[in-house]
Amino acid sequence: MHLAGNIMLSKGSLVKSHPISPVPPSALPSSSSSSSSQLDPLQTITSLPESISMSSKPSDFIFDYCIGTGNFGDVYKARRKDSNTIFAIKVIDLDESIDDINQLTQEIHLLSRLRSPYITNYFESFIYQWNMYIVMEYCGGGSCSDLLKLYKHVPEMIVSFILREVLKGLQYLHSEHKVHRDIKSANILLTEKAEVKLADFGVSGEMSMTHIKKKTFVGTPFWMAPEVIIRGDKNKREENESKDDGYDSKVDIWSTGITAIELVTGRPPLSQYNPFKILFQIPKITPPTLEGVQYSDNIKDFVRYCLIKEPSFRPSASILLKHHFITRGRRNAASAQNQLFLMISKKNDYLRRHGKLERTPNHLIYEEEQNSLATNAVEWNFQTMTGLPAYSDLGPQVLNKTPKVIVRELPKKNIDPMVRTDHVQVQVQSSSPIQINGQEVLFGCLENLYRRAMTEGAKSDIASLMSDFHRYETQQPGLCDALVEEFLHVPYKV
Amino acid sequence: MSFLFKRNPKTPQELVRAVCESVVKLDSNSDSTKRYQDDCSRYLKQMKGILVGDDENMPQPDQISYLSQEVYVTDCLYLLIYHLKKLDFDARKDVQLIFSNLLRRQIANKSPTVDYLINSKPEIILLLLKGPESQSTGLICGQILRDCIKYDSIVKFILGNSLFWNLFKYVQIPIFELSTDSFITLHDLLTTHKSVVIGFLTSNYDQFVLNVNKLIQSANYVTKRQSIRLLSELVTEKENKEFLTKYFDDPTNLKIIMLILNDKSKNLQIEGFHIFKFFIAKPKKSQKVLDILTKNKENFIAFFKTFDIESYQDPNAIEERNYILQTIQELPDIERIN
Numbered sequence: 001m002h003l004a005g006n007i008m009l010s011k012g013s014l015v016k017s018h019p020i021s022p023v024p025p026s027a028l029p030s031s032s033s034s035s036s037s038q039l040d041p042l043q044t045i046t047s048l049p050e051s052i053s054m055s056s057k058p059s060d061f062i063f064d065y066c067i068g069t070g071n072f073g074d075v076y077k078a079r080r081k082d083s084n085t086i087f088a089i090k091v092i093d094l095d096e097s098i099d100d101i102n103q104l105t106q107e108i109h110l111l112s113r114l115r116s117p118y119i120t121n122y123f124e125s126f127i128y129q130w131n132m133y134i135v136m137e138y139c140g141g142g143s144c145s146d147l148l149k150l151y152k153h154v155p156e157m158i159v160s161f162i163l164r165e166v167l168k169g170l171q172y173l174h175s176e177h178k179v180h181r182d183i184k185s186a187n188i189l190l191t192e193k194a195e196v197k198l199a200d201f202g203v204s205g206e207m208s209m210t211h212i213k214k215k216t217f218v219g220t221p222f223w224m225a226p227e228v229i230i231r232g233d234k235n236k237r238e239e240n241e242s243k244d245d246g247y248d249s250k251v252d253i254w255s256t257g258i259t260a261i262e263l264v265t266g267r268p269p270l271s272q273y274n275p276f277k278i279l280f281q282i283p284k285i286t287p288p289t290l291e292g293v294q295y296s297d298n299i300k301d302f303v304r305y306c307l308i309k310e311p312s313f314r315p316s317a318s319i320l321l322k323h324h325f326i327t328r329g330r331r332n333a334a335s336a337q338n339q340l341f342l343m344i345s346k347k348n349d350y351l352r353r354h355g356k357l358e359r360t361p362n363h364l365i366y367e368e369e370q371n372s373l374a375t376n377a378v379e380w381n382f383q384t385m386t387g388l389p390a391y392s393d394l395g396p397q398v399l400n401k402t403p404k405v406i407v408r409e410l411p412k413k414n415i416d417p418m419v420r421t422d423h424v425q426v427q428v429q430s431s432s433p434i435q436i437n438g439q440e441v442l443f444g445c446l447e448n449l450y451r452r453a454m455t456e457g458a459k460s461d462i463a464s465l466m467s468d469f470h471r472y473e474t475q476q477p478g479l480c481d482a483l484v485e486e487f488l489h490v491p492y493k494v
Numbered sequence: 495m496s497f498l499f500k501r502n503p504k505t506p507q508e509l510v511r512a513v514c515e516s517v518v519k520l521d522s523n524s525d526s527t528k529r530y531q532d533d534c535s536r537y538l539k540q541m542k543g544i545l546v547g548d549d550e551n552m553p554q555p556d557q558i559s560y561l562s563q564e565v566y567v568t569d570c571l572y573l574l575i576y577h578l579k580k581l582d583f584d585a586r587k588d589v590q591l592i593f594s595n596l597l598r599r600q601i602a603n604k605s606p607t608v609d610y611l612i613n614s615k616p617e618i619i620l621l622l623l624k625g626p627e628s629q630s631t632g633l634i635c636g637q638i639l640r641d642c643i644k645y646d647s648i649v650k651f652i653l654g655n656s657l658f659w660n661l662f663k664y665v666q667i668p669i670f671e672l673s674t675d676s677f678i679t680l681h682d683l684l685t686t687h688k689s690v691v692i693g694f695l696t697s698n699y700d701q702f703v704l705n706v707n708k709l710i711q712s713a714n715y716v717t718k719r720q721s722i723r724l725l726s727e728l729v730t731e732k733e734n735k736e737f738l739t740k741y742f743d744d745p746t747n748l749k750i751i752m753l754i755l756n757d758k759s760k761n762l763q764i765e766g767f768h769i770f771k772f773f774i775a776k777p778k779k780s781q782k783v784l785d786i787l788t789k790n791k792e793n794f795i796a797f798f799k800t801f802d803i804e805s806y807q808d809p810n811a812i813e814e815r816n817y818i819l820q821t822i823q824e825l826p827d828i829e830r831i832n
Contacts, residue, residue, distance in 0.1 A: 055668050094715060095761045098806060101719050102681060105674035109633055112671055113587070125670040130715045130759050378797045380752050381789045478788070478826020 055126040058133060061089065065358040073131075074361035077138065087123065088138040095130040108134070114176060118169030120189055120199040139197055141190030141344040142351075144263060148185060150347050153266040156299055158343070160329025161336035162188065163260060163302075165196030167326065170256070170317040173198070174249040183255035184223045185262050192348070194341035221275050222268035225254035226283035227311050250311035253320065257306025260299065261290050298325040438481030439473060504537075506544055506561035513537040514568050520580040527580075534581055538588040545595045562596055566610045571596070575621045575638075578631045586634045594641045608645045616651060623657045626664040626672045636675040643679070646687040653683065653694045662705040665717060677720045685727055695728070695737040703741060707750050715759065722754065722765040729772060738772075743780035748773050752790070755797065764806060767815070774818045787825055794822045 061078040068075035073092035080087065094101065111122040111134075123135040144162060147154055154162070166188055173180055180187075180198060187200040221229065228251050262268045269288035270278050287307035290300045302325035308314040320326065329336065351357050446466045453459045473479050504512060516533040519526075544561050547553040565571060574581075574589045581589065596607045611618055619642060625635025642648045652658050661683075664676035684691050695702060709721035729738055741747055751773065754766030773783060787794075798819045803811050 055670055094719070095759045098761060098764065100723065101716060102674075102678050102723075105670075105716070106678060109636075109671060109675055112633065115583070127670060127714055127716050130761075132716075378756060378790075378793045380749070380756070380793060382749055382786065476827055477824045478828055482826065482828040 056124060056133075056135070057126065058128045061087070063089070066361040067357070067359060069359055069361060074359075076361075078135075086138045086140075088120070088136045090134040090136065092132045092134065093130060094127075094132050104132075110178065114173070114178065116169065116172040117195070118165055118172055118197060120197045136199075137197070139189035139199070140192040140348075141194065142347065143199075144185035144188040144190065144259075146351075147190075147343060147347060148263070148266055150350060151343065154263045154343075155339070156264060156296060157329060157332055157336045158340050159260060159263045159299070160325055161333055161340065162196050162263065163256065164321065164326045164329060164333075166198065166256060166259070167317045167321050169196075169198040170249075170252050171321065174252070174317055179249050180252045180255075181228075182223070183252050184259055184268070188259070190340070190344055192341075192344060194337045194344055221279045221282065222271050223255040223258045223262075224279075224282065225251040225311070226309055227251065229279060230283050249316070250314045253306050253314050253317065254311075256317075256320075257303050258288070260303050260306065261288065264290070264295060264299065265292075296325075298323075298328060301325065438478070438484040441484045442469060442480045504540065506541075506557050507564045509537055509540055509544070510561060510564035510568055510570050513541065514570050514573050517573050517577045517581075520577050531580065531582055531585075535585040535588070538581075538585050538592065541592055542588050542595075545592060558599070562599060562606065565596065566606070566614065569615055572615055572618050572621070575618055575635070578634065579628050586631060590634050590638050593638045597641050597645075605645060608642075608647060611642070612647055612651055619648060619651060620655065620657055623652065623655075623660065626667060626676045629669060629672065632672045633675050636679055639679055640682050643682045643686055646690050649683055649687045650690045653690065658683070659701070659705065662709065665709065665720075666712065666714070670716075673714075674716065674720075677717070677724075681720070681724050681727075684724065688731060688733060691728075692733055692737075695734055699737060699740050703744070703747065707747065710750055710754065715762075718754075718757075718762055719759075719765065722762065722769065726765060726768050729769060742773055742776045743783060745780070745782040745786055748783050748786055752786075755801075760802065760805075763801070764803070764811075767801070767803070767811070771814050771818050774821050784825075787822070791822060791825045791827065795819070798822075 060082070061080055064077040064079060066074050067077045067088065073090055076089045076091065078087050078089045079085070094104075108122075108125055115121055120139060121137040123137070125132060125134045127133070144154070166183070170180065170183075182200055183198070187198065189197045189199045191197065258268050270282070287304075287309055289307070290303045302320070302323050305315055305320065305323065315323075348357075443466065446462060446469070450459055450462045450466075453462055469480065513534060516530045516537065519530045520534065541561065543551070544557050545553060571593060574593075578586055578589060597605070599605065599607055619639075622635045622639040622642065625639065626632040628635075643652075661676055661680045665673050665680060667673045667676070684694075706721055706725055709717055710725070712718050712721070728734060729741060732738075748770075751766050751770050754762055755770060757763055757766065773779070774787070776783075779787070798815060801815065803815050
């Protein structure tokens with residue numbers, strides 16, 4: 001995700017619902033055991049009592065331009081019309097994936113429960129047509145990978161500052177039992193004030209993970225911890241999540257180590273190889289190290305700790321926050337942040353001058369005519385034979401469809417099926433619609449005829465009639481049914 | 495060791511009572527509300543500590559036992575859920591954690607909290623069921639409720655209560671999180687404990703199908719897709735035999751599914767197909783269903799000519815499509831008279 005522009009959000013506005021809502025004066029259960037009279041849980045609702053605000057619509061926003069593209073949708077810089085607040089809105093085409101939507105929505109619910117200054121906060125989601133709009137905090141400084149594109153690498157002092165913020169973000173996520181799973185410089189976002197925030201956890205992260213096994217590789221595997229590659233299958237992962245054995249979060253630590261190398265050298269280790277070929281090498285080879293005299297011992301040691309192969313020996317985010325590389329940098333934090341601030345504004349100036357802030361979205365949104373009517377729309381015929389349209393029990397969407405052909409009217413007399421069908425020995429219950437097995441009846445009759453036939457000639461003619469009926473029935477399924485039906489109606493037609 | 499606990503160490507019983515007392519005081523609209531709110535948050539944290547332990551202490555079984563006993567006696571959970579929206583953001587999460595933890599507690603194959611909920615204080619479950627009516631706490635209630643749904647006795651209780659039907663309204667709330675969360679609850683209720691659901695579906699066929707069909711015809715894409723998927727899951731469950739027979743004999747259901755086949759969304763079409771195929775494959779079709787199928791024989795043939803099922807790369811679906819098409823071609827070309 002790449003973002004640019006100006007941060008417009010104060011921390012106060014991050015809180016979506018205030019902890020204290022107005023207290024209804026009445027409701028107060030007097031004692032613990034008796035249920036209060038004001039509260040009647042059995043009462044069914046007619047309307048939703050508590051002030052439930054309506055969800056937003058795309059038209060509540062002005063979509064400035066696309067700031068990032070992804071496999072599951074694009075990210076737009078958008079401005080809310082009523083408040084002029086800027087957001088990053090991710091638009092996901094739900095019709096692209098056959099996956100269970102419940103899984104995706106559950107991810108969003110998890111997102112909505114996270115609030116921290118170290119992550120890009122979630123505000124709301126809404127559906128329009130088949131697109132899902134996820135409204136997130138907007139970071140105007142772009143991502144750390146944007147910095148690398150312009151500056152090739154980031155000074156160690158600033159890396160120490162960035163990684164401290166990243167570790168704080170991870171500390172928060174892990175305390176909420178959430179694993180990011182996709183830490184890399186492209187997912188570390190910056191505000192224009194040079195604040196550092198983790199992005200793209202949850203939804204997109206989870207989705208790209210499940211996507212890896214299903215179709216093709218979406219991301220690049222350079223940042224993946226060895227244990228992720230070894231136990232790639234989803235069931236196992238979910239099992240681990242529910243057990244919460246604490247090791248799962250260690251995958252983020254590995255990725256942080258890779259990101260440290262990426263930030264100071266400009267790219268992750270092994271990136272000279274084809275990601276598809278290197279993937280299964282990662283668990284086999286010794287962990288990458290940071291080499292070169294230009295790098296301090298502190299950062300090399302930090303990377304070594306992050307890239308411990310055995311997840312249970314790999315330190316947690318809290319422990320890494322006490323590492324020398326991080327604590328030493330803390331003294332210079334203010335100056336590091338200041339330098340980062342300058343790097344960001346220089347980069348944004350450059351991008352603005354070259355018109356590179358905008359990206360071309362992969363998907364079109366907000367266009368009514370997209371996916372116009374499916375080409376194979378067929379107009380169904382729901383007209384019943386009795387002439388009674390059966391539309392009444394369907395919604396209004398059916399009502400405006402004009403019925404096709406009006407079938408011929410039949411004389412409606414009350415026929416007692418028992419009486420009319422007695423002589424062909426068909427048992428029909430009068431309460432249920434008449435159901436006659438035409439073939440059974442017809443061939444039964446013909447067999448009777450055959451037995452009644454007194455000459456060989458008659459017998460053979462009847463036999464050939466039977467075989468003819470059989471042939472026509474195969475060609476015209478239902479012929480016998482229809483014929484028997486006609487017989488039954490004869491007396492009433494004349 | 496007691497010197498470590500500088501600030502008045504409370505026994506589990508005292509703690510539970512303290513929570514109950516301060517949570518009730520949150521009602522009074524006074525300046526001290528904030529103080530009681532902080533008290534609640536602190537006590538809840540300590541309760542959580544007793545139940546799950548912290549960095550230094552492992553949870554102690556006897557302490558947990560004292561705490562749970564006191565929770566049942568004081569109806570603490572009821573008070574906490576009732577006042578949930580007056581607690582602060584993190585305290586609400588702690589309530590969820592405490593609730594879920596107590597739910598999981600087992601003594602000799604029995605779940606005392608589940609028994610307590612069913613036999614002593616079912617009002618708690620009903621409060622949770624009405625959770626989506628509050629925007630600020632709906633998701634927390636949903637989460638707790640789904641933990642409850644893991645126990646079949648609770649599912650049985652909910653399915654037998656008229657409040658269950660409110661879920662069909664909640665899933666249409668115009669707030670994305672609330673509606674989708676309610677749908678997951680609805681889904682879990684109907685799919686987690688199949689043996690309980692069989693009886694429910696059989697005796698509530700009409701009301702249930704009416705409600706689900708309404709959702710399928712919703713204008714909201716997600717509601718449509720979730721409800722068709724839910725229906726798909728229910729109709730592929732062979733144990734629901736009576737429900738299945740009724741469902742596939744009802745021409746109204748067929749019409750609704752046929753409209754889904756015509757939907758603009760490809761995914762909805764596919765989902766619709768996976769229900770439609772059963773109407774065709776059912777050996778003994780009702781006359782009314784057969785009539786609609788026969789009447790639309792040509793339409794179906796035209797439809798399946800362009801129905802894009804190949805792009806889903808599901809060999810089963812293509813095979814099924816071929817079978818369906820063949821069965822349709824064997825339908826009579828002669829109209830039936832009534």
